[in-house]
Amino acid sequence: MKPIVRPGVADLVPYPPGKPIEELERELGISGSIKLASNENPLGPSPKALEAIKDNLHALNRYPDGSGYYLKTRLSRHYGIPLERIILGNGSNELIELAVRAFLSEGDDAVQHFPAFLVYEKVVTGAGGHMISVPISDFRIDLQELGQALTPRTRIVFITNPNNPTGSVLSKEALAAFLKEVPDDVIVLLDEAYIEFVTDPAAARGLDLFDAHPLLFVVRTFSKLYGLAGLRIGYGFGSADVIDYMNRVRQPFNVNSLAQAAAIGALDDEEFVSDTLRIVKEGLDYLCARLVEMGLDAVPTQTNFFLIRVPHGGKRVYRAMLKEGVIIRAMDGYGLPDYIRINAGLPEENERFIKALKKVLADLSAAGD
Numbered sequence: 001m002k003p004i005v006r007p008g009v010a011d012l013v014p015y016p017p018g019k020p021i022e023e024l025e026r027e028l029g030i031s032g033s034i035k036l037a038s039n040e041n042p043l044g045p046s047p048k049a050l051e052a053i054k055d056n057l058h059a060l061n062r063y064p065d066g067s068g069y070y071l072k073t074r075l076s077r078h079y080g081i082p083l084e085r086i087i088l089g090n091g092s093n094e095l096i097e098l099a100v101r102a103f104l105s106e107g108d109d110a111v112q113h114f115p116a117f118l119v120y121e122k123v124v125t126g127a128g129g130h131m132i133s134v135p136i137s138d139f140r141i142d143l144q145e146l147g148q149a150l151t152p153r154t155r156i157v158f159i160t161n162p163n164n165p166t167g168s169v170l171s172k173e174a175l176a177a178f179l180k181e182v183p184d185d186v187i188v189l190l191d192e193a194y195i196e197f198v199t200d201p202a203a204a205r206g207l208d209l210f211d212a213h214p215l216l217f218v219v220r221t222f223s224k225l226y227g228l229a230g231l232r233i234g235y236g237f238g239s240a241d242v243i244d245y246m247n248r249v250r251q252p253f254n255v256n257s258l259a260q261a262a263a264i265g266a267l268d269d270e271e272f273v274s275d276t277l278r279i280v281k282e283g284l285d286y287l288c289a290r291l292v293e294m295g296l297d298a299v300p301t302q303t304n305f306f307l308i309r310v311p312h313g314g315k316r317v318y319r320a321m322l323k324e325g326v327i328i329r330a331m332d333g334y335g336l337p338d339y340i341r342i343n344a345g346l347p348e349e350n351e352r353f354i355k356a357l358k359k360v361l362a363d364l365s366a367a368g369d
């Protein structure tokens with residue numbers, strides 16, 4: 001007997017299934033592979049976060065602080081935002097889900113640019129909503145087209161800045177002008193998962209834009225810069241009302257105690273933050289220079305990852321790279337079948353990627369593929 005599912009759920013495609021690296025290695029008969037596929041921090045977790053975790057292990061018999069008081073207080077100080085305008089999530093993924101659960105009813109519309117982070121559409125469709133996707137233009141989000149896609153039933157607009165997978169940023173001027181045009185009762189979820197990597201001084205930052213739109217909800221994460229992807233912790237800033245409604249639909253203990261402690265440690269870890277920014281910049285510079293030498297196009301980025309146009313199709317290159325022990329992301333699921341995406345790794349990982357890519361492209365050309 002098949003279960004009866006909510007409208008939209010049967011049409012969902014599961015998130016691209018992955019296997020643990022160890023399992024892939026066993027299947028392929030290789031070892032020592034590297035992963036540049038998920039925009040993670042190549043340095044590992046923040047050491048101060050690890051210390052904080054150790055200091056809190058003894059209290060694992062207790063439920064976490066459901067209000068996230070200490071972390072929110074720390075974030076409040078760090079960003080100058082009052083406590084009641086901050087929410088914590090089990091990764092920023094959960095905050096995306098909570099926003100949809102709180103503000104989108106079955107049959108409502110949401111608007112996103114495409115390609116975008118695949119989770120937005122998944123969550124909206126799973127909630128019985130309808131996602132309107134506006135194609136990007138020349139790897140940039142087209143705000144004018146996005147604005148024109150809004151319908152009277154649109155409850156949420158998703159914008160990623162900098163964007164994943166393109167790495168492009170919107171200017172503060174352009175985003176402020178867009179936000180002012182969005183009807184006041186529509187939530188604008190601004191996903192800033194990679195904002196800390198941005199170097200362009202003209203780039204938009206959500207914290208400067210609350211005056212432009214009353215229902216701006218800014219989402220951030222500890223998964224990237226702070227190296228805590230495995231702990232699942234993100235945070236969001238919005239109006240006190242937006243945060244209040246989202247708090248009503250979340251589980252009382254949605255963020256575990258080690259994640260809360262680690263995030264406080266990571267925010268204090270200035271050395272780790274500057275080391276990460278340096279290693280990412282050096283990695284991107286190295287990779288782009290080598291790719292240009294190879295005659296490949298790398299899409300300019302303001303993040304820790306970037307798109308590369310490859311001959312033979314992204315999926316084929318992905319499969320061949322896997323056999324070389326280099327895990328990258330094929331972009332066919334994002335409507336970019338000729339592209340792969342990688343994040344900057346450690347110097348030796350970047351070198352290995354380039355070496356493997358040269359071999360793979362030569363092999364595919366020789367095979368006439």
Ligand SMILES: Cc1ncc(COP(=O)(O)O)c(C=O)c1O
Nearest residue numbers: 091092093117164193221223234
């Ligand atoms: C645009 C974007 N938003 C959110 C996330 C997820 O972050 P978290 O690990 O905080 O759920 C990612 C992770 O890849 C991302 O690329």
